[in-house]
């Protein structure tokens with residue numbers, strides 16, 4: 851299984867690693883609902899899976915989230 855998916859992130863302006871929703875939640879320790887809220891608010895870049903089910907989010911965008919927003 852491939853661990854890393856490299857795609858261009860329009861918010862980071864470079865190629866970054868993309869995580870699935872579960873991995874992203876574990877990385878910044880939030881639940882799925884919070885993660886989806888960040889996506890809808892444009893705080894983190896996301897891509898739709900080719901299958902249309904689920905999403906990938908940009909690893910670097912997750913790390914750039916303002917600290918105050920994480921863990922709420």
Ligand SMILES: [Zn+2]
Nearest residue numbers: 859862908911
């Ligand atoms: Zn990004």
